[in-house]
Amino acid sequence: MRHALHRVTGFDSVGDFTLQVRFDDGSEQVIDFYPVLVGEIYGPLSDPELFRKAALDPETHTIVWPNGADFDPAQLHDWPQVKDAFAALARTWGASERATALSRAS
Secondary structure: OOOOOOOEEEEEEEEOOEEEEEEOOOOEEEEEOHHHOOHHHHHHHHOHHHHOOOEEEOOOOEEEOOOOOEOOHHHHHOHHHHHHHHHHHHHHHHHHHHHHHHHHHO
C-alpha cells in the first residue's frame, strides 16, 4: 500500500493550542492539538509558552517544537480522519505516566 506524502508549507496560530496548517496540495486543516498533548514528548506542549514556539522545519516539512516534538505531515493532512484514534492513543500515554508516577511515590 502506498502512503501519500504531504508537506506542510505554513501555519498560523488561530487559538490556544490550535493551528491552521497549510499543505503542498493546497489544502488546509484547522487542528486543535490540546487533546493529544500528553506523554513525554507531547505533554510539555500543553505549556502555552512552549506551544507558541512551533516552527516549520524546512527539511522535514512539518511543524516542530524546541523539545523535539513533531507530527507526521500525513497525519496532520488527514487530521479529521485520525484525530479520534490519536487522542485515544494519547490518553493511554497519560494513563501510563500517572501509573509510573504513582509507583514511584509508593
